[in-house]
Amino acid sequence: MDTGVLLVGAGPTGLLLACELALAGVRTLVVDKRATPHRESRALNLHPRSMELMDMRGLAERFLAAGRTVPGWQFAVSLKRRLDFTALDTRHPYALLLAQSRTEELLAERALELGADIRRGYEAVGLRQDADGVEVDVSGPGGPVTVRAAYAVGCDGGRSLVRQAAGIGFPGTRESMTAVVGDFAVADHACNDRARRHGVLVSRLEAGLTRYVVMDPGRLRVPSTEPVTLEEFRTSLMRVCGTDCGIGMPRWMSRFGNTTRLAERYRRGRVLLAGDAAHIHFPVGAQGLNTGLQDAMNLGWKLAATVAGRAPPGLLDTYDDERRPVGHAVTTATRAQTLLVELPLTEQYGPAAGLLCELLDTLLDMEDVNRYLAGRISALDTAYPPATPDADALTGRRMPDIALETAAGPARVYELLHDGRPVLLNLGPGAAGDPADGTDRSARPRPGARIRVVDAHRHELHTGLEDASAVLVRPDGHIAWASRTTDPRALRAERAGVLAMWTGARARNSG
Ligand SMILES: Cc1cc2nc3c(=O)[nH]c(=O)nc-3n(C[C@H](O)[C@H](O)[C@H](O)COP(=O)(O)OP(=O)(O)OC[C@H]3O[C@@H](n4cnc5c(N)ncnc54)[C@H](O)[C@@H]3O)c2cc1C
Numbered sequence: 001m002d003t004g005v006l007l008v009g010a011g012p013t014g015l016l017l018a019c020e021l022a023l024a025g026v027r028t029l030v031v032d033k034r035a036t037p038h039r040e041s042r043a044l045n046l047h048p049r050s051m052e053l054m055d056m057r058g059l060a061e062r063f064l065a066a067g068r069t070v071p072g073w074q075f076a077v078s079l080k081r082r083l084d085f086t087a088l089d090t091r092h093p094y095a096l097l098l099a100q101s102r103t104e105e106l107l108a109e110r111a112l113e114l115g116a117d118i119r120r121g122y123e124a125v126g127l128r129q130d131a132d133g134v135e136v137d138v139s140g141p142g143g144p145v146t147v148r149a150a151y152a153v154g155c156d157g158g159r160s161l162v163r164q165a166a167g168i169g170f171p172g173t174r175e176s177m178t179a180v181v182g183d184f185a186v187a188d189h190a191c192n193d194r195a196r197r198h199g200v201l202v203s204r205l206e207a208g209l210t211r212y213v214v215m216d217p218g219r220l221r222v223p224s225t226e227p228v229t230l231e232e233f234r235t236s237l238m239r240v241c242g243t244d245c246g247i248g249m250p251r252w253m254s255r256f257g258n259t260t261r262l263a264e265r266y267r268r269g270r271v272l273l274a275g276d277a278a279h280i281h282f283p284v285g286a287q288g289l290n291t292g293l294q295d296a297m298n299l300g301w302k303l304a305a306t307v308a309g310r311a312p313p314g315l316l317d318t319y320d321d322e323r324r325p326v327g328h329a330v331t332t333a334t335r336a337q338t339l340l341v342e343l344p345l346t347e348q349y350g351p352a353a354g355l356l357c358e359l360l361d362t363l364l365d366m367e368d369v370n371r372y373l374a375g376r377i378s379a380l381d382t383a384y385p386p387a388t389p390d391a392d393a394l395t396g397r398r399m400p401d402i403a404l405e406t407a408a409g410p411a412r413v414y415e416l417l418h419d420g421r422p423v424l425l426n427l428g429p430g431a432a433g434d435p436a437d438g439t440d441r442s443a444r445p446r447p448g449a450r451i452r453v454v455d456a457h458r459h460e461l462h463t464g465l466e467d468a469s470a471v472l473v474r475p476d477g478h479i480a481w482a483s484r485t486t487d488p489r490a491l492r493a494e495r496a497g498v499l500a501m502w503t504g505a506r507a508r509n510s511g
Pocket residue numbers: 008009010011012013014031032033034042043044045100122123124125155156157158160161181256274275276277283285286287288289290291292
């Protein structure tokens with residue numbers, strides 16, 4: 001079997017990456033060892049940046065219709081104050097409560113609409129690569145098959161076969177603490193507030209289920225490999241909050257730990273890693289799934305351009321350059337956040353840690369502190385280092401979704417990104433491009449054009465963008481290049497250089 005890109009793993013990361021590759025016209029095959037999609041949900045929410053990504057592909061409405069919004073999320077469950085996302089500068093200032101299984105369903109639906117091939121019941125068991133491609137041994141319902149692809153991406157979770165077969169190390173810290181999670185049908189919710197006051201994480205799910213996450217001081221050292229029983233769950237709830245909350249038969253129960261690891265590299269030759277295959281940590285702050293989606297969005301357009309042979313030199317390497325530091329920041333911060341959860345539960349540090357939590361609650365009341373931590377957890381403040389030292393300060397930063405007036409009528413920047421192409425926005429007077437530059441200047445996407453150019457007659461003012469005369473927005477919503485030049489000739493020269501780099505010679509002739 002041959003394909004353009006093989007994705008191992010149809011979790012949220014693999015499915016969004018499949019959408020991105022298929023949108024760019026890459027032949028994409030996804031294999032997952034499970035015969036059917038997961039029904040249980042580990043993650044429960046999408047943070048603001050993930051919702052912005054969905055917005056950039058015209059999917060925000062689908063997700064909003066399936067979930068429920070709340071104004072913020074915990075930094076650590078031991079704190080009384082939640083982070084307030086409403087203070088953030090975004091059109092999506094909330095956390096969307098949506099079961100991971102539903103997120104996967106919506107992404108799989110979109111990937112299939114776009115033409116990706118998703119095969120369930122197919123397990124990757126081995127992998128080799130040479131100069132031209134990757135061969136993956138897959139064990140499927142009809143027996144073993146070998147898939148040959150130009151590139152393979154391991155989206156196969158924390159125990160990633162792809163990572164191991166590619167010889168990529170996964171250093172980090174071992175599990176030292178565990179917690180239990182369970183989804184139950186509960187008839188009477190009167191005890192939930194009491195449970196919350198005692199540090200139990202309680203979330204109402206759809207279909208009449210309620211999620212409880214319990215950290216029982218007496219059971220923190222039980223290894224995550226030990227199965228959870230209903231009896232244990234009830235006893236832990238009783239011990240922690242004096243009630244078993246009336247839980248009945250579980251839909252799902254699991255024990256999870258704080259093992260924290262980061263892949264030593266995200267790429268080896270033609271093999272790449274994304275999502276939990278590249279980073280794992282305790283799910284404090286609810287960042288795992290969200291970080292995986294952001295990896296997928298960063299990688300998708302770069303890999304598509306590379307497969308099509310039109311990527312600027314080194315583009316694919318920027319995936320590791322940009323996303324591994326984010327993985328490092330998340331795995332480091334979650335270790336600190338996990339301590340905030342663990343220390344109050346220990347005999348030795350309990351009382352002092354309680355004081356620390358009180359102090360942090362006071363700090364979280366401060367607007368600046370909230371904005372800083374909410375900016376990190378929501379991933380809205382993720383900025384990538386500029387490729388060159390003389391690049392404009394906007395380069396690498398997240399492009400805000402400003403409103404524009406264009407010849408074709410009003411538009412938002414994220415709407416212009418729906419088809420996954422870079423957008424060159426001319427924002428200043430005299431910035432209009434040269435019609436002979438081979439780019440798509442039409443209101444509707446023109447098939448085959450690599451880049452869209454939009455002249456904004458007017459635009460919403462935004463801090464940092466006030467004096468920008470042109471910006472090139474990458475398909476993942478980060479700024480690739482910006483200019484503040486007002487001299488039309490100088491600007492045209494700058495633009496021509498940028499377009500040549502981003503579209504490639506072929507695109508300039510055919511755009
Ligand atoms: C209790 C708990 C609560 C959580 N809550 C949150 C939260 O609120 N927010 C958040 O952002 N994150 C949360 N997380 C983390 C989140 O669930 C993960 O980060 C997320 O599932 C990672 O997605 P992924 O697609 O990278 O990997 P996975 O979801 O692990 O998907 C990997 C897929 O690969 C398949 N696979 C594995 N090996 C192979 C193979 N050899 N061949 C073929 N297929 C294979 C698997 O079947 C699976 O479908 C939570 C985690 C836990 C444990």
